[in-house]
Structure formats: C-alpha cells, structure tokens
Amino acid sequence: xxxxxxxxxxxxxxxxxxxxxxxxxxxxxxxxxxxxxxxxxxxxxxxxxxxxxxxxxxxxxxxxxxxxxxxxxxxxxxxxxxxxxxxxxxxxxxxxxxxxxxxxxxxxxxxxxxxxxxxxxxxxxxxxxxxxxxxxxxxxxxxxxxxxxxxxxxxxxxxxxxxxxxxxxxxxxxxxxxxxxxxxxxxxxxxxxxxxxxxxxxxxxxxxxxxxxxxxxxxxxxxxxxxxxxxxxxxxxxxxxxxxxxxxxxxxxxxxxxxxxxx
Amino acid sequence: xxxxxxxxxxxxxxxxxxxxxxxxxxxxxxxxxxxxxxxxxxxxxxxxxxxxxxxxxxxxxxxxxxxxxxxxxxxxxxxxxxxxxxxxxxxxxxxxxxxxxxxxxxxxxxxxxxxxxxxxxxxxxxxxxxxxxxxxxxxxxxxxxxxxxxxxxxxxxxxxxxxxxxxxxxxxxxxxxxxxxxxxxxxxxxxxxxxxxxxxxxxxxxxxxxxxxxxxxxxxxxxxxxxxxxxxxxxxxxxxxxxxxxxxxxxxxxxxxxxxxxxxxxxxxxxxxxxxxxxxxxxxxxxxxxxxxxxxxxxxxxxxxxxxxxxxxxxxxxxxxxxxxxxxxxxxxxxxxxxxxxxxxxxxxxxxxxxxxxxxxxxxxxxxxxxxxxxxxxxxxxxxxxxxxxxxxxxxxxxxxxxxxxxxxxxxxxxxxxxxxxxxxxxxxxxxxxxxxxxxxxxxxxxxxxxxxxxxxxxxx
Numbered sequence: 001x002x003x004x005x006x007x008x009x010x011x012x013x014x015x016x017x018x019x020x021x022x023x024x025x026x027x028x029x030x031x032x033x034x035x036x037x038x039x040x041x042x043x044x045x046x047x048x049x050x051x052x053x054x055x056x057x058x059x060x061x062x063x064x065x066x067x068x069x070x071x072x073x074x075x076x077x078x079x080x081x082x083x084x085x086x087x088x089x090x091x092x093x094x095x096x097x098x099x100x101x102x103x104x105x106x107x108x109x110x111x112x113x114x115x116x117x118x119x120x121x122x123x124x125x126x127x128x129x130x131x132x133x134x135x136x137x138x139x140x141x142x143x144x145x146x147x148x149x150x151x152x153x154x155x156x157x158x159x160x161x162x163x164x165x166x167x168x169x170x171x172x173x174x175x176x177x178x179x180x181x182x183x184x185x186x187x188x189x190x191x192x193x194x195x196x197x198x199x200x201x202x203x204x205x206x207x208x209x210x211x212x213x214x215x216x217x218x219x220x221x222x223x224x225x226x227x228x229x230x231x232x233x234x235x236x237x238x239x240x241x242x243x244x245x246x247x248x249x250x251x252x253x254x255x256x257x258x259x260x261x262x263x
Numbered sequence: 264x265x266x267x268x269x270x271x272x273x274x275x276x277x278x279x280x281x282x283x284x285x286x287x288x289x290x291x292x293x294x295x296x297x298x299x300x301x302x303x304x305x306x307x308x309x310x311x312x313x314x315x316x317x318x319x320x321x322x323x324x325x326x327x328x329x330x331x332x333x334x335x336x337x338x339x340x341x342x343x344x345x346x347x348x349x350x351x352x353x354x355x356x357x358x359x360x361x362x363x364x365x366x367x368x369x370x371x372x373x374x375x376x377x378x379x380x381x382x383x384x385x386x387x388x389x390x391x392x393x394x395x396x397x398x399x400x401x402x403x404x405x406x407x408x409x410x411x412x413x414x415x416x417x418x419x420x421x422x423x424x425x426x427x428x429x430x431x432x433x434x435x436x437x438x439x440x441x442x443x444x445x446x447x448x449x450x451x452x453x454x455x456x457x458x459x460x461x462x463x464x465x466x467x468x469x470x471x472x473x474x475x476x477x478x479x480x481x482x483x484x485x486x487x488x489x490x491x492x493x494x495x496x497x498x499x500x501x502x503x504x505x506x507x508x509x510x511x512x513x514x515x516x517x518x519x520x521x522x523x524x525x526x527x528x529x530x531x532x533x534x535x536x537x538x539x540x541x542x543x544x545x546x547x548x549x550x551x552x553x554x555x556x557x558x559x560x561x562x563x564x565x566x567x568x569x570x571x572x573x574x575x576x577x578x579x580x581x582x583x584x585x586x587x588x589x590x591x592x593x594x595x596x597x598x599x600x601x602x603x604x605x606x607x608x609x610x611x612x613x614x615x616x617x618x619x620x621x622x623x624x625x626x627x628x629x630x631x632x633x634x635x636x637x638x639x640x641x642x643x644x645x646x647x648x649x650x651x652x653x654x655x656x657x658x659x660x661x662x663x664x665x666x667x668x669x670x671x672x673x674x675x676x677x678x679x680x681x682x683x684x685x686x687x688x689x690x691x692x693x694x695x696x697x698x699x700x701x702x703x704x705x706x707x708x709x710x711x712x713x714x715x716x717x718x719x720x721x722x723x724x
Contacts, residue, residue, distance in 0.1 A: 064612060069525065096614035106605035109628050118623070119613040169609070176613065 003035065004250050006240025011039040011227075014078075015180055015210040016061060016098075021075035023056055023065065030056045032234045033075070038180070043202060043211040045221035045242065048231035049257065054214045057231070058182050061212065062098035063091050079180075096123055098180040099173035104189050105165030107157030107172070112149050115157040115168055116140060119176035135175055143171035144201050163194025170201060174209075181205070183213040187220065199224050218258055222246050230254045269323055269396065273403060277316035280407040284311035284414055291416045302421035310420040313427055314410035319403040326395045335362075337387035343379040362388075450702060453695030460689040461488045466696060472659035472675070474693055476684025483689040490697065492659035496669035497701075500580040500651060501644035504665060508584025509644075510637055513591025518621055520592070521599045533596075540589035548653030551582035556654055563666050574656035577665040583650050590640040591633075598632020599625055635712040642708035646701060648673040672697045 014037040023031035031053045038044050038061075046054035056065070063084060065071040076083045084094050096119070107115050116136040119125070126132035136153070140146040145167045149160070157168055166186055173181055183202070187195040202211060202224045215221050221228055221242065228245040230238045230253075238245060238254045249255045285308035292300050335358065338344055347354050357377040363369035364377075365384035372378050414420070458466070460483050469489015478484065516536065520529050556578035563571035602625050610620040626633070656668035657678050679694035 062612065064608065067608065067611060092614045092616055094614075095612055100612035102605060102608060102612075104605055106603070106609040108606060108609065108624050118610070118615075122613070122615050122619050122623070172609075172613065 003236045004238045006238075006244050006250065008244070009227075009240055011037055011042075013040045014038060015040040015080070017078045018057075018060075019076050019078070021057070021060060021073065021077060023053070023060055024072045024074075025068070026070045030234055031060070034236045035075075036229060036236060036239055038210055038212060039227060040210050041207055042226040043206050043213060043224055044227040044229065045225035046212065046214045046229050046231055047216075047218060047221050047257070048237075050216070052231040053234040054229075054231040055184050057236075058184055058212060058214050059100075061180070061182055062095050062100055064095075064100060066091065096176050097178055098182060099176065099178035100182045101166070101169050101173055101184065101186050103185040105162055105169050107160070107165050107168050109156065109158055111154045112140075112157050112160070112168065113153040115172050116175045119172060123176055125176060139171040139175040142174050142205065143167045144197065144204070145171055161194070163190050163197055166190060166194070166198060167201060170198075170205075174205075178209060180210045180212065183211065185214050185216060188216060195220075218246070230257060232257070266323065266327065269399060270320070273316050273319035273323070273399070276319070276400075276403050276407065277312040280315040280411065281308035281312040284308045284411055287411070287414055288420075291414070295416045299416045301417050301419045302424075306420040306424050307414050307418070309424045311407055311410040311414070313424065314406040315403045317427075318406045319399050322399050322402050323395075326399070330391050330395055333391050334384070334387040337390070338380060338383045341383040341387075343383050346376070346379070447702070450695055450699045453692055454699040456687075457689060457692035457696045460692070461485050466490055466693075467700075470661055472670075474679065474690035476679075476682045476688055476690040478690075480685070480688045488689070488693060490672075490693075490700070492661040493670060493672045493675050493697065494700075495661055496576065496655070496659070497645050497671040497673070499663075499665075499669060500576050500655060500671055501583060501647065502641050504577060504580025505584035505587055505644045506637065506641060508581055509587040509591050509640060512584075513588045513636075513640075514595050514633065516588070517592040517595035517599060518626075521596055522617055522621055522625070536589050536592060539586070540593075542586075544586065544647060544649040545653070547582050547586050548649045551578050551650050551654035555582055559666065568666065571666050572656070572668040574654065574668045575666045576655060576669040579651045579654040580665070582654065583644050583647055586647070586650065587640045587644050590643060591636050594636020594639065595629070595633045598629040598636070601632065602628045631715045631718060635716040638708045638712035638715070642705040642712070645671075646673065646705050648677065652677055672701050676701075 016038040018034055018036050018038075021031060021034045022029065034057060046058060048054050059065045060073055060077060061084075065073060073085060077085060079094070079097065083089070108118065110118070113136055116139050117126075117132055120132060120135050126135055137146060137150075140149065145164060148164060149155075149168075157165065160168060166189075170181075170186075187198050190198065199220065202213065205211060206224075206226075213221075213225065225242045228240065228242040229236050230245065230249075230251075232253055238249060238251045240250075245254065246258055249258060285304045288300070288302075288304035288307035292304060338358070338361075339347075347357065353374075357374055357380065360369065360372045360374055360377045361380035361384050364372055364381050365388055372381070460480075462485055465485040466488050468491060469486060470491045471486060471489045472492045473487045475484075475487060516532075520533055520536075524532060552574075556573055556575060559575050559578050559581075560571050560573045606624050606628060607620055610624045611617075615623070651671045651674050655670055655674055657670050657674060658668045659670050659675070660667050662669070676694045676697050679691055679697075682690065684691045
C-alpha cells in the first residue's frame with residue numbers, strides 16, 4: 001500500500017527527505033518503505049498508535065538507531081540533499097545539526113550551566129568563558145527557562161521539576177544551534193501545565209528550526225504542528241497539512257484513528 | 264545411645280507428627296470443605312513436625328553441653344573421688360582416663376588409681392543418658408500433642424510456618440555477624456595483652472621492626488616493635504603499586520565491556536575476567552615468585568643496577584594488581600551500567616562521541632560506585648596474604664624504591680605466628696596487634712565504600 005500524500009501539499013523547501021526507508025530490528029521489519037519530506041519552516045507531527053514505528057522512524061533521522069546493535073536501515077535519508085547514511089557521513093556532526101529531545105527528561109547529573117555548556121564545549125562553539133556564558137543565556141532564554149534559573153545556574157539540573165528539566169533538555173539541544181530538532185513524545189512524562197509550556201515553546205521555536213515531534217496526543221499534534229504524518233503498523237499511511245489530516249482525512253484508517261475508534 | 268540416633272529419632276517422630284497432622288487436616292477439609300481451611304493440609308503437617316523436631320533438637324544441643332558437667336559433678340561427689348589430688352594435671356588426667364574407659368573409647372587405664380573412678384563414671388553416664396533421652400522424648404511428645412490439638416479448620420498454620428522459616432533465616436544471617444564479633448573480641452584480648460608489654464605508641468609510630476622471639480619475654484625491647492615499616496610496605500604494595508595496575512586496567516576493561524564490546528564478545532570476556540577472581544591466590548603467589556620477581560630482577564640488572572633484590576615490592580604489587588582487576592572492573596562495570604541509558608542517549612544525541620560520553624557523562628555519574636569498588640579492592644589487597652608471603656620478603660625496609668625487598672602486615676602475622684616463640688611472648692602477640700590494626704583498617708574502608716555505594720544508589724532510584 002502506498003502512502004497517501006495530500007495533493008494540496010506544496011512544500012518546496014525540504015530540510016530532510018526520506019526515500020523508501022525501511023528499518024529492521026534483526027529480522028523484524030519495524031518501518032516499511034517510508035518516504036517523506038520534512039519542511040524547513042514548519043512543525044511536523046508523527047502520530048499513530050503505540051508500536052507503529054513513529055519513534056523508530058524519528059530516531060533514524062539523526063541515526064540514534066546506530067546505538068542499537070541489531071537495527072539496520074535501508075533506503076536513503078537526505079539532510080540538505082546529502083544522504084546521512086552514506087559511509088563518509090560524520091555521525092557526530094549530523095547529531096549536532098539534528099538535535100533530539102527525549103520522552104523522559106534526561107538532564108546530566110551536572111549543574112544547569114554545565115548541562116547547557118555541554119554541547120558547545122564538545123563542539124568547540126565558544127571561545128572563552130564570556131561566549132559560553134552568552135550561549136548558555138540565549139539558549140535558556142529561547143527555552144523560556146532563563147528567568148526561572150538565572151540565579152541558580154550552579155544548582156544540579158536534576159533538582160529541577162520535570163517540566164523545567166524538559167525545557168532544560170530543549171535548551172541543551174538549542175545550545176549547539178541545530179537545524180532540526182527531533183522531539184520524541186516530549187510531554188508524555190509531564191503534567192498538563194508543564195505540557196502547555198512546552199507546547200508554547202515549540203510554537204516559539206517554530207520557524208527558527210525545523211521541528212519533528214512524535215506524539216500520542218492528537219490534540220497536541222493539532223495544536224502545535226502544521227504537517228502531520230499518520231503511521232500505522234510500520235507504514236506511513238497518510239501525510240498532509242495538519243488541518244487537512246484532522247478535518248478531511250483521505251484514508252479510512254486515519255479517520256478511524258483520529259476519531260478514536262482505535263489506537 | 265549416640266547423638267546421631269537421637270537426631271534420627273527426632274526426625275522420625277517429626278515425620279510421624281507430619282503424617283498424623285496432615286491426615287487430621289485432610290479430615291477437616293473433607294468435612295468442612297477446602298474453602299473453610301486457612302492452610303493446605305501439608306502446612307498443618309509442617310507445623311506439628313516443627314513443634315516436635317525443634318524442641319527436641321534444641322534440648323539435645325543443650326544436653327550435650329550440660330550433660331558432661333552433670334556427670335563429672337556426680338563423679339566428684341562420689342566417695343571414690345575423695346582420694347583424688349586436689350588440683351593439677353594428675354587429677355585431670357585421672358578423670359579423663361576413667362571417663363574414657365567408662366565410655367568404652369579406651370581399653371584400660373594407664374594410672375591404676377583411676378580405676379576406682381570408672382564405676383562411678385559408668386553409673387553417672389548411664390543415669391544422665393537415660394534422663395536425657397527420656398526428657399527428649401517427653402519434650403517431643405508434648406510439643407507434638409500440643410501442636411496437634413491446635414489444628415482446627417481455621418488454624419493459620421501457613422503463616423506460622425512462614426514465621427518459623429523467617430526465624431531460621433534470621434538465625435542463619437546472625438551467624439556471620441556474631442562470628443565477626445567473636446573474631447573482634449578475641450583479637451582485642453590478645454591485642455590488649457600485647458599492649459601491656461609494648462607501648463602502643465612505640466608500636467604504631469616506631470620505625471624499626473625486628474621482634475626477637477628468642478629474647479626474654481619479661482622486658483621486651485619496645486624499639487624492636489615499630490610497625491611503621493610494615494604499614495608502609497602494606498600500603499606501598501597493596502594500595503599504591505597494586506592500584507596503579509588495577510585501577511586503570513580495571514576501569515578501562517569495564518568501559519570497554521559496557522560501552523564498546525559487542526554482546527557476543529562481552530559474553531566471553533566478562534566470565535573470563537571473573538575467572539581471574541576465582542584463581543586461588545597461592546597460584547598468583549607462584550606466578551609472582553617464580554616468574555615476575557626474577558624477570559624484574561633481570562630487568563634491573565640489565566638497566567645497570569648493582570645487586571637488585573630478588574624479592575621486590577614491585578613483583579608482589581604487580582601481581583596483586585592483576586589479581587584485583589576483576590574486583591575493580593566488576594564494580595565499575597555495575598555502576599557504569601547503572602547509569603540510565605537516557606544519559607548516554609542524551610549525550611550521543613548532542614553529537615558527543617562515545618569516548619566523550621564516557622569521559623564527561625558516564626564516568627562522572629558512576630564515580631561514586633567506581634570509588635567504592637576501588638576501596639573494596641584496596642581493602643582486599645592490603646589483607647591479601649599468599650602473594651606477599653611468597654613474593655615479598657620478610658625484611659622490614661622503610662623505602663620508596665619499588666625494587667627493594669619489603670614486607671607487609673600480613674606477612675609478619677604469618678611469620679610471627681609460625682615462629683618458634685612461645686604463645687605468650689610479645690613477638691607472637693604482636694601478630695594479634697597487627698591483625699587488629701588490619702581488621703580496623705579494612706573494616707573502615709569497607710564501611711566507607713558501602714556508604715558511598717548507598718548514597719549513589721539513592722541518587723538514581
């Protein structure tokens with residue numbers, strides 16, 4: 001079965017494109033022949049029931065699947081027209097350009113300052129303490145966390161609340177000035193108020209970075225994204241503008257899922 | 264009747280009680296239904312069996328301690344004992360001979376005067392044995408009857424058996440703790456005796472070690488009991504040279520195994536490393552004494568040193584370091600593996616390489632566990648005896664040169680206890696003082712290490 005792409009989709013500028021991507025865990029097929037264009041200026045949401053492969057697919061976009069020994073990827077994924085799975089690709093550089101925020105906030109057991117400074121330090125983005133301070137401040141400001149933590153930058157990052165930790169992780173990802181930010185269910189471990197803050201933050205970051213978000217909540221996809229892809233059983237069923245997917249789905253399975261008939 | 268037969272009797276009675284109680288419980292179950300029973304019939308059986316066997320075994324244990332005292336009291340009270348010498352070696356040996364003949368373990372007496380005591384002994388042994396057996400049987404019977412009568416459909420035999428099991432397990436774990444206490448107390452007494460002869464300050468801070476077991480025990484020369492060279496040798500070999508080998512190698516192998524090795528390789532290398540921990544230390548001792556020490560001496564000769572020692576601190580330390588590698592590596596392995604995968608993913612997703620992730624995230628996060636592992640390893644290394652006995656020397660040198668012969672606390676403990684000195688000579692007693700110091704130091708290290716590990720666990724759970 002071929003993915004249904006909405007005909008009115010007229011994205012000209014693709015930041016990343018996947019072509020015929022299949023992912024295997026050992027012999028098990030987890031992603032079956034997915035092709036998608038991730039636009040530069042929008043938030044793209046991946047929705048679908050648990051186990052449909054949306055997180056697996058997200059992790060192929062910055063090659064985090066490399067850390068799983070049995071995982072194997074076929075097809076090609078382009079970042080600005082270059083295949084990220086080609087043998088000469090520097091995975092370290094790739095991940096600096098394509099950042100990631102995880103389901104559970106995972107700040108390092110270091111100070112807030114050191115959490116943000118981590119990326120700039122390993123990539124040598126700052127010359128001297130002042131530049132580093134500036135990067136830390138900008139990143140925290142962009143993540144909407146600066147006012148809450150500016151007086152206690154030396155406190156441990158793990159001492160923050162769950163929502164603050166997740167914004168700290170977003171700030172940490174922003175600090176290396178990526179082009180794409182991947183978010184793997186970033187709000188699933190947070191309460192509604194913290195979730196609202198993260199969604200607000202995604203809105204603010206939209207346009208500056210290409211953002212891809214995996215979410216279980218269809219309301220969230222509807223609120224924060226402009227493009228939505230629906231995954232089911234390892235296949236991408238339908239892809240289009242978020243408004244179209246939610247109001248006018250072309251596929252029966254998409255309609256069933258968004259109206260809550262399964263999943 | 265021997266002890267074995269008595270114990271078998273207790274078990275037999277227990278079995279009978281078990282069968283009887285179980286069939287009674289089955290009878291209840293048939294009349295009032297399975298749902299009315301608070302426990303399965305076999306639990307009722309176990310309950311009664313425990314009430315028979317436990318009191319019997321406890322009484323047998325008690326009687327085997329008290330019984331002989333009662334027997335000898337009885338004999339001493341008999342008219343035949345009036346002729347015995349009042350005290351001393353002869354009195355003891357006569358009593359022992361008479362008892363041996365009475366019990367049938369010796370064919371006849373060596374000392375004719377002991378013959379008169381045989382009959383009183385025989386009589387007393389027979390009487391108290393009879394009393395003991397009768398009491399055991401009565402006790403087992405009473406316990407069994409009492410427990411048997413308590414069986415009712417709603418009797419909670421299951422929870423009571425469970426409680427008994429808990430008590431048994433508790434006692435088992437107390438054995439180890441009480442043994443440690445016993446060791447501590449026995450060390451303390453001998454140490455106090457030693458410190459009565461040699462001033463603790465001379466012992467702890469003196470720099471010359473050369474106890475002479477042949478000298479007079481009355482007024483020991485305290486200046487020969489300075490243990491600093493031993494402490495230094497122990498620390499130099501166990502905590503410095505061995506750790507210089509074990510910490511980097513152990514840590515690196517742990518990092519390789521947790522972060523780089525493929526699962527198939529890890530499945531081979533990790534058990535292989537753990538086998539290293541199972542090699543008897545005496546084997547390491549051979550290796551150190553026969554292979555490493557001569558090699559080091561030859562190297563030193565080749566490097567132009569004149570007359571290097573064939574028993575060097577370096578040889579013992581190096582081999583001990585190799586021996587300790589599995590301890591360091593397995594603790595480091597556990598604590599690195601305990602760092603949540605999310606940390607590692609977070610760092611990798613920032614574009615860090617594996618080694619940057621290890622250096623900047625995993626090792627700092629796992630550091631408390633690693634430190635604890637190192638401390639446990641040190642406490643093992645400084646308590647290690649066989650390798651140093653075989654490869655280090657008995658010469659107490661205070662030197663920083665690793666090629667020099669050195670001795671350690673454990674080597675001197677062995678030397679002092681196996682020497683020719685009498686048991687109350689300060690040279691022999693010094694072994695207890697050394698053991699006491701070693702015990703306190705390793706106890707302290709283990710204590711700190713466990714505290715560190717505990718705090719580390721709390722951070723992640």
